[in-house]
Amino acid sequence: MMGSGGLVVMDEDTCMVDLAKFFMDFIQRESCGKCIPCREGTRRMLEILERITQARRSETGTGALERFKGVMYLTRLAEVIKDTSLCGLGQTAPNPVLSTLRWFRNEYEEHIFHRRCPAGACRELLHFRIDPDLCKGCTLCAKKCPTQAIMGAPKSPHYIITDKCIGCGTCLEVCRPKAVIVD
Amino acid sequence: MVTIEVNNRTVEAKPGEMLLSTLRRAGIKVPTMCNIDGLPPSGACRMCVVEVEGRPGLQPSCALPVTEGMKVQTHSPRAVRARKTIVELLLANHPDDCLYCVRNNQCELQNLAGELGVRERRYTGQREEYHLDLSSPSIVRDPAKCILCGKCVRVCAEIQNVASIDFVGRGSHSRVGTAFEQGLNVSSCINCGQCVMICPTGALREKSALKEVFEAILDPERVVVVQHAPAVSVSLAEEFGLRPGTDINGVMVAALRRLGFDRVFDTSFSADLTIMEEASELVDRIKNGGKLPMMTSCSPGWIKFVEQFYPDMIENLSTCKSPQQMLGALIKSLFAEREGIDPSRIFSVSIMPCTAKKFEAGRPEMGRHGIADVDAVLTTRELARMIRLEGIDLQSLTPSEADNPFGQRSTAGKLFGATGGVMEAAVRTAHYLLTGRELAELKVQPIRGMKGVKKAKLKIDGLEIGIAVASGLGNAAELLEEVRAGRQDLHFIEIMTCSGGCVAGGGQPIGADAAAVRARMQALYNIDRSGTLRTSHSNPDIKRVYEEYLGEPLGEKSHHLLHTHYAKREVVG
């Protein structure tokens, strides 16, 4: 599926969108730049995938609209690049996207509509929350959180303000009773 | 003949030709942005893709040889969608500058976006950062508007043999740049502007001198004079929607007066002067064992080319200044003295079909006592802009004529605008100088027309003279190599930087095809055919200028005002 006839074996911890992004990034760097569809198109495809795997808080200006448009035109763009590129590199460049879209559409949909990464690979889409039953209210996480995303009175359960969380994982590391949950 | 099927219609194709050529002949328009007629296909833009039965993907028609029975769909939804997507991708990395762009309404990218119905910004994302290159006296490069079609690179290298620009960087960071990213001014660029002519967008344009000219016109202290080159009057009309090859000399002169120029002179007059000097120089070199073959010196791109790539042949160049610079020198000497005007008060403008003339006017040796002979050079395009800006309706003007003391020109001077024209004019006068008689047939057919290299042998009273004419510096280089390798039978060589000569110069209206260039050339031939004054040496105003001011060709004063020198030139690259 990766274009050159190579086969890549993965388990459910691999995120298909992340994988497609990885390949697009690689191809986009390899493009020689001679023909327009490959030179201009692969970087736009990469940008669309980046937007799909982005949290809402990273969007600025018309970001949400661009993310939506990107989703709408990803297949169209991929097909044109495949149809028109000058050499094998560009002609096969969209394959990782096209085949993951075909076989793992639900994974894309999770990312796009719910901003969730089922495999837990797309860092920005991770959701951190604190289990109130396990939290001892030690305040350590609140002190360490770089964005002051954690609120709560000492000795009572804390909670994370999702919009402020940048998914750095610090709270997860410092919490001794393992009250921080990622999903 | 090969028979193929295009859009369910039978079409005849020539064996071995590329599909694009067949389609064009059949009147089916498939757009391209990187194809150059006469050069091998590049296949970079992918705009010409079509669907071909039995073949995967879409096929670029520019690089697909026709085969018997081939079935093609040129405008299937898939092909059209691909073209539209390509344009949309280009626009995603393009500034929205049309309203401020010199190529607004004359831009292939803009046209294609219109034709393909692009109505939304479908793709967005990061844009590359680019730097404007304003270093050259002739050309402005704005890489932000560049679509990397590569045509400028190919024209510069393959037609002009200069190669001062090339692709740098790779992938999405590709750009067209100069050697070591230095300015175009220090590169090997010869300022011909052929890259501007072929550029589909506003990424390349002339360095405009309009502001300086308007300021001078508005300055009451200044006497503003203008000269116009032979090729301008037969090209300007196209800027106003008239048929290519329409000569509007009289109307143009009237328009120049309306624009506020105090005097209007015709560079074809000084072309006659150039011929007097150059033909005399040739005769002198032949008679007195001077360096041969002598090579013409009126095309400034060519001069820089020799200075940097063929310094060993500098001595072959005629020492004559170009007609622009000869007239420039006379305006600030003879004319200034006659009118009692201090030369420093004169602002001398020339209208040229050429971007290299801007460079030429700025050469330090082209003036005296710190005063330049020509102060500003405008291209045909800039003149058209000026006329539009001032709201002048050409239809309403009464044709006017050039001013004295340079009022008359011969039609030989007018021929300077086409490749072979200088040679033809020189041959007429050289024949007269050598024999005292006029050529029986003034028209020198073998050196007319668009061919890149033209050669002929002339018999003048037992003397056999070999002449050669080349236009396009790739063709010129071929000739130079022959001479370098020891070819002896050539006496006089005319070189024009631009393929076809000044009618196809880098300052001419954008978008002219080969037919338009031929029409301009034909217009010059027609002027010559119907003219009564057809040789430079019989021009009464030329005779008068020699009698009353210059003395004689190659004389002391001529030497001072009309001749120049050249030097080996180091460039970056």
Ligand code: SF4
């Ligand atoms: S498809 Fe090939 S030729 Fe075109 S830009 Fe990509 S690598 Fe270069």
Ligand code: SF4
């Ligand atoms: S993951 Fe990082 S940013 Fe989010 S709440 Fe925990 S410590 Fe704060």
Ligand code: SF4
């Ligand atoms: S180059 Fe063409 S498309 Fe770009 S701004 Fe200029 S006119 Fe518009």
Ligand code: SF4
């Ligand atoms: S002006 Fe002529 S020499 Fe200079 S870059 Fe353009 S094509 Fe090349």
Ligand code: SF4
């Ligand atoms: S500058 Fe113009 S001709 Fe040159 S590559 Fe860019 S768009 Fe093409």
Ligand code: SF4
């Ligand atoms: S051929 Fe004419 S237009 Fe071209 S560089 Fe020479 S003088 Fe200029």
